[in-house]
Amino acid sequence: MDGVQKRVALPAGSCRADQGLELNVVSSGLVKVMGYKQIALTSRDFSGLTMNTDGFSSELTHFVTFRLQVLGVSRIVDAFVRPRNRRSDVEVLHLLLGLPWLNSVDARIHIRDAQIQLGDAAHNEKPVIIQGPRLLLFGTQGYCPCLIGVATAAHFGQVQCLAYQAAQET
Numbered sequence: 001m002d003g004v005q006k007r008v009a010l011p012a013g014s015c016r017a018d019q020g021l022e023l024n025v026v027s028s029g030l031v032k033v034m035g036y037k038q039i040a041l042t043s044r045d046f047s048g049l050t051m052n053t054d055g056f057s058s059e060l061t062h063f064v065t066f067r068l069q070v071l072g073v074s075r076i077v078d079a080f081v082r083p084r085n086r087r088s089d090v091e092v093l094h095l096l097l098g099l100p101w102l103n104s105v106d107a108r109i110h111i112r113d114a115q116i117q118l119g120d121a122a123h124n125e126k127p128v129i130i131q132g133p134r135l136l137l138f139g140t141q142g143y144c145p146c147l148i149g150v151a152t153a154a155h156f157g158q159v160q161c162l163a164y165q166a167a168q169e170t
Helices: 028-034 100-104
Strands: 005-008 016-017 025-027 051-054 056-059 062-070 073-082 093-096 106-110 115-117 128-131 135-137 143-145 160-166
Touching: 025 028, 028 073, 073 100
Parallel strands: 016 093, 025 073
Antiparallel strands: 005 160, 025 093, 051 056, 062 073, 062 160, 106 115, 115 128, 135 143
């Protein structure tokens, strides 16, 4: 699949940027749909990495490399393949973009405005803004823990992500 583009419209809430996540994570369902080639971490002399998901600690054993384009901002992404959850179907499509991706696109997160600005001047990219749902205010109570809409302020549901298998670098 090297160089072959597939356009994927991920369901609302399935693609998120998370400034608390120290890595990029992709579901095995999205890996399957996109036809990404999984690379074993042991092939890079690396093992023992675990991730806590759904109350369980799971070992991360594989990663994938692909190009992701969001509103014209394009990057090669390395993402760990999330271990399957016993309760969920392999076809679930999720992409969690953590600090490595946020740093690479020089993301600026505007919490009060529920916006993420992408675009790195060093790459001659014009800034683009992803607008998320806003928090509800309740008088003197401050912020309500619920959001207008279904996802977080870092929601990419309204953005069509263009992703394809990156050519293997030699």
